Amino acid sequence: MIIAEQLSARLGGFRLEQVSFEVPEGSYGVVIGPAGSGKTTLLETVAGIITPTGGTLRIGGHDVRTLPPERRRIGLVYQHGYLFPHLSVEENIAYGAGAAGADSGADSGADAVAEVVARFELAPLLRRDVVSLSGGERQLVAIARALAMRPRILLLDEPFSALDPARRARTRREVRIIHREWQLTVLQVTHDFTEAGMLGDVAILLDKGRVLQSGRPEEVFRRPASPYIAEFLGAENVLSGTARLLEDVAPDWIDGAPPLEADGHHALEFSSGSLTLYTVGAVPSGGQVYAVIRAEEVVISRTPQASSARNLFRGHIREITRLGAYARVTLDVDGVPLVAALTARSVHELGLAEGVEAFATFKAMAVHLC
Amino acid sequence: MTGKRLPAVSAILSAIAASLLLLFLVAPIGELVVQGGAAGVRQLGRDAELRAALVLTGATATIATLLGVVTGTPVAYLLARRRFRGRAVLSAILDLPLVIPHPVAGIALLLVLGRESMVGQGLLLAGLRVVGTPIGIVCAMLFVSAPLFVSGAREAFARVDPRYEAVARTLGDDGWRVFRRITLPLAGRGLLASAVVMWARAVSEFGAIVILTYNPKTVSVLSFDRFTSYGLSEAIPVAAVLVLIALVPLALLRALRGERDLHAGGMQ
Numbered sequence: 013m014i015i016a017e018q019l020s021a022r023l024g025g026f027r028l029e030q031v032s033f034e035v036p037e038g039s040y041g042v043v044i045g046p047a048g049s050g051k052t053t054l055l056e057t058v059a060g061i062i063t064p065t066g067g068t069l070r071i072g073g074h075d076v077r078t079l080p081p082e083r084r085r086i087g088l089v090y091q092h093g094y095l096f097p098h099l100s101v102e103e104n105i106a107y108g109a110g111a112a113g114a115d116s117g118a119d120s121g122a123d124a125v126a127e128v129v130a131r132f133e134l135a136p137l138l139r140r141d142v143v144s145l146s147g148g149e150r151q152l153v154a155i156a157r158a159l160a161m162r163p164r165i166l167l168l169d170e171p172f173s174a175l176d177p178a179r180r181a182r183t184r185r186e187v188r189i190i191h192r193e194w195q196l197t198v199l200q201v202t203h204d205f206t207e208a209g210m211l212g213d214v215a216i217l218l219d220k221g222r223v224l225q226s227g228r229p230e231e232v233f234r235r236p237a238s239p240y241i242a243e244f245l246g247a248e249n250v251l252s253g254t255a256r257l258l259e260d261v262a263p264d265w266i267d268g269a270p271p272l273e274a275d276g277h278h279a280l281e282f283s284s285g286s287l288t289l290y291t292v293g294a295v296p297s298g299g300q301v302y303a304v305i306r307a308e309e310v311v312i313s314r315t316p317q318a319s320s321a322r323n324l325f326r327g328h329i330r331e332i333t334r335l336g337a338y339a340r341v342t343l344d345v346d347g348v349p350l351v352a353a354l355t356a357r358s359v360h361e362l363g364l365a366e367g368v369e370a371f372a373t374f375k376a377m378a379v380h381l382c
Numbered sequence: 383m384t385g386k387r388l389p390a391v392s393a394i395l396s397a398i399a400a401s402l403l404l405l406f407l408v409a410p411i412g413e414l415v416v417q418g419g420a421a422g423v424r425q426l427g428r429d430a431e432l433r434a435a436l437v438l439t440g441a442t443a444t445i446a447t448l449l450g451v452v453t454g455t456p457v458a459y460l461l462a463r464r465r466f467r468g469r470a471v472l473s474a475i476l477d478l479p480l481v482i483p484h485p486v487a488g489i490a491l492l493l494v495l496g497r498e499s500m501v502g503q504g505l506l507l508a509g510l511r512v513v514g515t516p517i518g519i520v521c522a523m524l525f526v527s528a529p530l531f532v533s534g535a536r537e538a539f540a541r542v543d544p545r546y547e548a549v550a551r552t553l554g555d556d557g558w559r560v561f562r563r564i565t566l567p568l569a570g571r572g573l574l575a576s577a578v579v580m581w582a583r584a585v586s587e588f589g590a591i592v593i594l595t596y597n598p599k600t601v602s603v604l605s606f607d608r609f610t611s612y613g614l615s616e617a618i619p620v621a622a623v624l625v626l627i628a629l630v631p632l633a634l635l636r637a638l639r640g641e642r643d644l645h646a647g648g649m650q
Contacts, residue, residue, distance in 0.1 A: 059548070059552050060551070061552075063643040080551070080556070081548070082553075087553075088548070090549065094543070094548075094549045096546060096550075098567045098568060107553050108553025108554045160556060161553055169643075306566075326469070
């Protein structure tokens with residue numbers, strides 16, 4: 013378990029400021045953030061390479077701020093691997109296996125090395141000089157080297173970025189299996205939101221040395237805390253407007269039904285220009301309100317569809333951007349653009365084209381106000 | 383047309399300038415080796431004083447280099463890796479011997495290590511005489527050449543990305559083991575090259591040695607002595623031998639540099 017509370021650190025002119033997050037024991041945490049947001053500095057601080065200037069850092073229930081890296085049993089894999097160039101691949105992998113700080117369980121160092129070599133199919137590389145390896149091979153060896161010492165925590169800094177797509181999928185799967193089998197706590201930096209969603213139990217969103225939001229990945233992606241986070245996470249529809257509570261005039265109100273307010277959730281109406289959306293939640297504090305709707309939540313049809321979805325709009329297709337099997341369709345609804353993510357097959361079957369009339373539908377629950 | 387001609391003209395001018403400089407540097411050394419090289423090698427067989435000077439020069443330069451490596455390596459590592467108050471002052475102090483004239487360095491050493499000084503008297507009481515002995519030669523060589531080693535070693539350490547060390551720490555090594563298993567091997571070629579430079583500089587030292595220890599004579603002092611006592615013809619073979627000795631570390635340095643470039647090319 014990693015618990016950081018108000019953790020601060022400094023590296024040259026860069027500061028990590030009052031970072032708080034929690035990755036439970038045996039969980040997979042992902043750190044997301046733009047370049048220069050402090051992701052690597054955060055990993056180095058957890059690993060003990062950088063000494064915190066403030067706050068607390070607890071690993072496995074113990075305060076480790078003054079514990080040197082060699083006694084933390086934390087495996088660290090940098091994006092570029094940092095394989096020791098004067099050692100062979102085999103010597104690199106075996107470097108920490110059987111070290112004083114490594115797990116002194118049933119496995120000997122040699123067994124641990126053999127296991128990771130087999131898992132990552134590294135046997136053909138063992139005799140190779142590390143300078144002759146490709147970027148992807150280096151990343152694999154670096155992951156194997158960190159795992160061969162049987163760490164209790166694994167820190168990964170963009171570890172799959174240099175792998176080809178097939179190898180990336182296999183390696184990702186293997187790391188995930190090891191994480192489960194060994195009950196290994198993992199904290200991984202990634203730029204890939206899909207990867208973050210696929211792997212992570214906890215997502216930590218970092219920007220300019222601060223945590224903007226942390227929580228379950230689907231929560232962070234669906235319910236971003238600010239329009240900045242929403243846009244950073246790739247939400248195509250971020251509308252600014254005003255929100256008000258729906259009371260007895262609400263279209264959601266049914267005679268005899270319980271009040272529209274329950275457990276802090278209200279039926280709400282959000283207006284942006286000529287667009288009025290229905291949603292459920294709490295009215296965010298502050299004057300300006302933003303509505304976030306992920307493109308995957310928007311359904312496009314050629315005729316109005318009768319459904320439980322509360323939001324239905326008519327418009328004209330403004331733009332279709334094809335990205336292989338996937339397409340982004342922008343519907344112009346009285347001057348307000350609404351983006352929907354569709355398969356290329358759906359675009360074809362619906363006969364969608366620029367200028368064509370179409371309908372956008374999404375549920376009230378798909379609208380997140382922040 | 384003019385645009386094409388200009389680079390051609392500047393290339394020709396650059397080539398002429400470079401050739402002139404090369405000629406200026408190579409001609410005296412070449413002439414010395416041509417005139418005295420063979421005679422110097424022959425003289426080694428019958429000139430006991432030259433042989434003794436050669437052995438003394440090699441031995442004292444090697445001892446000075448070993449002392450420089452042992453004492454200079456921690457300083458170089460400190461300067462390359464740590465940020466501390468007074469770092470710039472320490473760097474400047476270490477560079478000082480490089481910028482003062484070497485006879486002045488000899489005089490300064492004489493002041494500290496001579497019989498009249500407290501240190502000199504203390505050393506005499508301990509049975510160590512510096513002035514007029516090989517110890518004086520080692521001191522003079524160490525003073526003028528150690529800064530070259532520290533400067534080169536510092537660069538060699540700075541070239542090692544600290545993240546290699548960070549990874550090794552996470553893999554269970556403490557600071558000393560990381561230094562031994564990672565930093566030293568990765569900086570090794572640079573350190574060796576710096577030691578070779580220091581040794582070569584120590585071998586060629588004259589100004590500081592001649593103040594501290596005229597006798598026994600190193601090769602540089604012997605060539606000066608032969609020149610002032612017997613004239614140019616007697617000095618040439620001795621001087622040529624010194625040039626031939628200097629070629630050994632130069633060749634070694636080139637070989638090391640070539641390997642290091644190859645090595646650096648493979649690092650991230």
